[in-house]
Amino acid sequence: MNLEFSAEELAFRDEVRAFIKDNYPAHLRDIESRDQMRKEDFLTWHRILAKKGWVAPAWPVEYGGTGWTSTQRYIFAEENALAETTPLLPFGLHMVGPVIYTFGTPEQKERFLPRILSGDDWWCQGYSEPGAGSDLAGLRTTAVRKGDKYVLNGQKTWTTLAQHADWGFFLCRTDPDAKKQEGISFILVDMKSPGVTVRPIIMLDGGHEVNDVYLDNVEVPVENLVGKENQGWTCAKFLLAHERSGIAGVARSKRGVERLKDLARAELADDGGPLIRDDDFKKKIAELEIDLSALEYTELRVLANESAGKGPGVESSLLKIKGTEIQQRLTELAMEAVGNYTMPYFRSMGEGNEKGVGPDYARMTAPHYFNMRKTSIYGGSNEIQRNIIAKMVLGL
Amino acid sequence: MDFNFSDEQTMLRDSIAKFVAAEYDFDKRKAILASADGWSKKAWGTFAELGLMAAPLPEAYGGLGGGPVDTLVIMEEFGKGLVVEPWLQTVVLAGGAILHGGSEAQKQEHLGAIATGERIMTLAYAEPKGRYNLADLATTAKKDGAGYILNGHKAVVIGAPQADHFVVTARTAGGQRDARGVSVFVVAKAAKGVTTRDYVTVDGFRASEVYFENVSVGADALIGAADDGLPLVERVIDEGIAAVCAEAVGTFRLMHALTLEYARGRKQFGVPIGSFQVLQHRMVDMFMATEQSISMAYMATLKLGEDVRERAMAASAAKVQIGKAGRFIGQAAVQIHGGMGVTEEMRVGHYFKRATMIDAQFGNVDNHLRRFSNLSMPEAA
Numbered sequence: 001m002n003l004e005f006s007a008e009e010l011a012f013r014d015e016v017r018a019f020i021k022d023n024y025p026a027h028l029r030d031i032e033s034r035d036q037m038r039k040e041d042f043l044t045w046h047r048i049l050a051k052k053g054w055v056a057p058a059w060p061v062e063y064g065g066t067g068w069t070s071t072q073r074y075i076f077a078e079e080n081a082l083a084e085t086t087p088l089l090p091f092g093l094h095m096v097g098p099v100i101y102t103f104g105t106p107e108q109k110e111r112f113l114p115r116i117l118s119g120d121d122w123w124c125q126g127y128s129e130p131g132a133g134s135d136l137a138g139l140r141t142t143a144v145r146k147g148d149k150y151v152l153n154g155q156k157t158w159t160t161l162a163q164h165a166d167w168g169f170f171l172c173r174t175d176p177d178a179k180k181q182e183g184i185s186f187i188l189v190d191m192k193s194p195g196v197t198v199r200p201i202i203m204l205d206g207g208h209e210v211n212d213v214y215l216d217n218v219e220v221p222v223e224n225l226v227g228k229e230n231q232g233w234t235c236a237k238f239l240l241a242h243e244r245s246g247i248a249g250v251a252r253s254k255r256g257v258e259r260l261k262d263l264a265r266a267e268l269a270d271d272g273g274p275l276i277r278d279d280d281f282k283k284k285i286a287e288l289e290i291d292l293s294a295l296e297y298t299e300l301r302v303l304a305n306e307s308a309g310k311g312p313g314v315e316s317s318l319l320k321i322k323g324t325e326i327q328q329r330l331t332e333l334a335m336e337a338v339g340n341y342t343m344p345y346f347r348s349m350g351e352g353n354e355k356g357v358g359p360d361y362a363r364m365t366a367p368h369y370f371n372m373r374k375t376s377i378y379g380g381s382n383e384i385q386r387n388i389i390a391k392m393v394l395g396l
Numbered sequence: 397m398d399f400n401f402s403d404e405q406t407m408l409r410d411s412i413a414k415f416v417a418a419e420y421d422f423d424k425r426k427a428i429l430a431s432a433d434g435w436s437k438k439a440w441g442t443f444a445e446l447g448l449m450a451a452p453l454p455e456a457y458g459g460l461g462g463g464p465v466d467t468l469v470i471m472e473e474f475g476k477g478l479v480v481e482p483w484l485q486t487v488v489l490a491g492g493a494i495l496h497g498g499s500e501a502q503k504q505e506h507l508g509a510i511a512t513g514e515r516i517m518t519l520a521y522a523e524p525k526g527r528y529n530l531a532d533l534a535t536t537a538k539k540d541g542a543g544y545i546l547n548g549h550k551a552v553v554i555g556a557p558q559a560d561h562f563v564v565t566a567r568t569a570g571g572q573r574d575a576r577g578v579s580v581f582v583v584a585k586a587a588k589g590v591t592t593r594d595y596v597t598v599d600g601f602r603a604s605e606v607y608f609e610n611v612s613v614g615a616d617a618l619i620g621a622a623d624d625g626l627p628l629v630e631r632v633i634d635e636g637i638a639a640v641c642a643e644a645v646g647t648f649r650l651m652h653a654l655t656l657e658y659a660r661g662r663k664q665f666g667v668p669i670g671s672f673q674v675l676q677h678r679m680v681d682m683f684m685a686t687e688q689s690i691s692m693a694y695m696a697t698l699k700l701g702e703d704v705r706e707r708a709m710a711a712s713a714a715k716v717q718i719g720k721a722g723r724f725i726g727q728a729a730v731q732i733h734g735g736m737g738v739t740e741e742m743r744v745g746h747y748f749k750r751a752t753m754i755d756a757q758f759g760n761v762d763n764h765l766r767r768f769s770n771l772s773m774p775e776a777a
Contacts, residue, residue, distance in 0.1 A: 133734050135664035158735050202740040204749065210735075270529040270763060272573055280762050332723070335756070339527045340552040342756050345598040357593060357605045358524065358551065366598040366756075370749065373730045374738045381734065383674055 005071070012072055016079040023048050024085055031086075039122075039164045045086045046119045055117055056093050063101045063109065064117045070307045074300075081251030089161070091123040092116035094246075096169045099186065099235045103227040112167075112188070124191070126156040126170035126213060127236070134384050136171075137180040137233065141215060143172035143187055145222065145229075150174075150187060152195075152218040158378070162198045162211040165191045170215070175230050186232035188224040195219070203374075205367035206347050240380065241316065247379060248323035250296045256330040257289050263337050263361050275337060284336075288329050295322045314392040317385040324375035324382065331369040338362035399694060401469065404462075409469045411446050415439075416477035422743055425478060434602045435481050435558060444513025449487055453495065457507035464635065468642040468697045475646020478746055480601050482518060482555030486510055488639050489632055490517030490563040493580060497620035497628040502582065506561070518555035519636075520562045520606050521629060523548070528759035530565070530629050532573045535608065537566035537581060544568070544618070546581065546589075546611040554757075556604035557594040560585050564608070569623045580625040581617045588612070599753040600746070627704070634711040637758050638700055641693040644718045644754045647747040648686040651729040654744045655679060658733055669732070678728050685721040692717040709771045712764035719761035722751040 005013065025044055031037055049055040057073045059065035068076065080087075097116045100108050115121040132139040141154025152172055162168065168189045175183030189196065195218035200208045227235050264276040264285065275281050302315045335342045341358030342365045356363045376382045390396045401409070419439060420428075428436045443449060451466040453459025460466075467488055474483065491510045494502050509515035526532035535548025546566055556562070562583050570577025583590065589611035592604035620628050656679060659670030669675055696714035699707050726748040730737035733744050740746075755761060 128735070131663075133664065134669075138664065138666075204738050204740060204745045206740070268525055268527055270527050270532070270766075272529075272532065278762075280766070335752075336760055336762065339760070340522050340756065341524075343552050343554075343597045343599075343601075343753055344603065345596045357595065366749075366752065369752070370598075370738070370745075373727065374735070376731060377734050377738065381731070383672075383731075386674070 005075070009071055009075060013075045013079060016076050017083075019052065019054075020079060020083045020085060023052075024083060028086055029084070037086075042086065042089055042161075042164070043119045043122075046088050049088070050117050050119060055088070055119075056097065058094070059097065060101065063097075063113050070303055074303055077246065078251040081249075082255060084252075084255055087252075089122070091125055091160070091165075091169075092121065095125060095239050096123050096167075096188075099169070099226060099239050102238065103186075103235050105223075107223065108188075108226065121166045122161075122164050124159050124162040124165035124168045124213075126159060126168045126189070128158045129155060130157055134381055136236070137184070139171055139173060139184065141170065141172045142176065143170075143174050143185060143220070145174070148222050150220045150222060150225070152187070152189065152215040152220060154215050156213040156215070157201070157210075159198070159211045159213045160209060162191070162213055163200065163208070165198075167191060168196075168213065169226075171232055171236055174232075178230060181233040183230050184232040184236065185229050186226045186235040187220055188226060189215075189218065189220055193218050193220065204370040206345075207367075207371065209371075247316070248295055248299050248319035249327060250292065250299055250323070253292050253323070253326050253330060254296075256327070257285065257292060259361075260285055260288075260330060260333055260337065263334060266359065266361065267337050267339070281333075281337065284333055288326065288333065291322070291329075292326050295319070295326060298322070314388055317380075317388045317392075320379060321376075321382045321385050327375055328369075328372050331365070331372045334361075335365040335369050338365050342366045401465070405466060405469050408446075408448075408451060408466060409473055412448070412470060412473035413476070415442060415446065416473065416479070420477045420479060425480075429480065429600045433557070434596060434600070439479070440481050440513060440516075443481065443483060448483060449513050450511040452487060453491065453507055453511050457495075457503050458511035459507070464638060464697045464700045467635075467639050468693065471639045471642035472646040472649075472693075475643035475750070476650050478600070478647070478750055482516055482558050482601075484636065484639050484643075485518035485555035485559070486516050489519035489636050490559075490561070490582075492632045492635050493519060493563045493619055493628060494582065496631055497580060497625070498582075499616075499619075501616065502619060506582070515561065516555065516559045517561045517563060518553055518559045519565075519632065520550035520553045520556065521565045521633070522551045522553070524551045526551075528763040529573060530633060531575050531578055531626055533565060533567040533578060534572060535564070535566045537568050537579055537613075539568070540612065543612060543614040544579075544581065546583065546608040546613065548608050550606040550608075552597075552603050553592075553606050554597065554601050554603045556585075556592055556606055557602040562590075562606065563619065564606075565625065565629055575626050577623050578626040578629065579622050580619040580628055581613055582619055583608070583611060583613055583617060597753065599749040630704075630708065633758055634696075634707055635700055637711040637715050638693070638696040640754050640757055641689070641696055641714045641718045644722055644751055645686070645690050645693045647751045647754075648682075648689055648721065648725050651725050651744055651747045651751070652679070652682050652686050654742075654747070655682065655729045655732050658736075658744075662734075675732055678732065682725050682728050685725050689718055689721045705771055709768055712759075712768040712771070715759060715764040716761050716768065719755040719764070722755055726751045 056064055057066045057068050061067045100112050129139050143150040143152050168191050170187050170189050171184055172187055174185040195216040197214040199212040201210045265274055267275040269275045269278040341362035344357050346356035448470055450460045451462045455461040494506050537544040537546045564581045564583050567577050568579040589609040591607045594604045597603050660668050662669050692714040696710045699710035729744050730748050736742045737744050
């Protein structure tokens, strides 16, 4: 047992920290929320890291990975979070990329992987459907083979940032007679294909983050099938495991706790003293910080297991549940901290930043709270995660 | 002991429910919120015709002689309809301040106009740095001949964009947070030196920051006695608390009903999600939280006429219950609706927003827990 980083790991941390300090663009620091971001804002940091060769640490070296140990990858993620750099979009780097290098043909790897690394292709995820959420395998979008093409029909939903996407990876039913999980295929779709329609879904915070995607007789060349026909569920499950890694968001929540403390230092309690001296509020922050500490050390134990070659297991469900609960709690406390000024609504949609009323830090507290309710729903709801733990860990 | 509503109160409830169904459904409300003014003058006119402004006011001033229970009925139905017109601000807050503290002339001048719907008013009490402390006032009113000169900034004044008059708290003596030295004034929005910065709130109301710059008012603008206005403000805010607790109950009932309906209809894994025990128990907890909240909203309303300590403890206790239940019920309703619950497209999310903001209005759970404990457990027994 040893909690310390080695001298090499500390040197690596300093290198990462210095790189971020010297290269992270100042204009990205002013962005308050995701829907204020223009398309290029999402890609700026991605491209800088790509040039450095650091954009896909988890990928095998032959495809453009860094060859770092899992501890180095952890340090890299933590340094990014502490510096509050723009989170990289996961759809290419953490989702379809690993599926392609694991299950794809040499041609698919050559065609798609470099463009994921460079940020030239923006990917989106066609998984959920109106009737297939928690029960993903209940999906009904069809892909019917006609000669050298598949013809796709159906509706996908919750497709994050599809409004910017060049490509999408879609789960489609290719064998309507097979059992649920069988008969599904993993197909890559050019989003500019005729018959693809993207419709915005406006969220409770007023933002346009997700979309419905309609597929109406969309023709896709058969070479865009990844893996074998009717065996897409294997890719789907593989991808979901990757989606959950890093979902604990410990380092970003740590920054969140610090921000909450700053906020409590700036706000006044009812007695006119700083809110940070209010025992009730202090205790709530402290409890959250301790919860986060427990999650951090749980994540480190999981990481140590991975380093020992035991692979990510069902622990990721625990990390997802606790991680999202903490993220949500942070938004509750920020809202409580600012009192009356959580009520005014000033939304700037990327341009013409209208000055709000009250302190700047109060402005987005309620919209953030509303928005973050999604975290216990997406990526497999927290109820589904508990089912997984009950079944896979407890054997119930 | 009687928890029944009178025939008149039941009729009042039915008439509002009918109005909401016909004129204030999801799409119509959406259109009202999206309009330039963000509220419906037509709806306001209908409220007046239905007697909603007159209902809780005394007959002597054009009212129908009802009281807090009428307010409870109206606010619960407004909660179900997510009504954004400034009825609470006009009738309960500003109207209440004049009714309980005003002179005969002030009552004559304002209450009759409120009862007919021609006057819209609001209470400007919160300040940028005052949090929920009603006595924490940086706004000042300095004696100037027979009258006063007001200077200050009031924060998040809901209903201010629609209002033609403000009831304003200001310090006339003492230190910034002293209980003594608080005075209450009625000020026309048109008065020289009054400016507003109008905006929308996250739950769809219209509000303003209200600024007073050397606003000159006559002696007749003072409501009640100079320096001694805090008890009046506390009383009016407690009445506001009882009213928003009733409104919250309306949102809770709807969130619970919508969630049950969704859980019965939504199928995953070949069965309605309502058949999953883990969700059943959550919906049972929502039911219990709703019932407990109904009880507390009644209790707070029925104790508004008790002595100050009783009234304040009841209001704070109800606000704590409502704040906690609102968070639990809202989060559970959204969670059980899944992704749809987090969109603008489903009704449930709009109730969730309002229920969340009710906790931030008139003091949140922490604030009222502290007020309740201080009243319940004074250091000397």
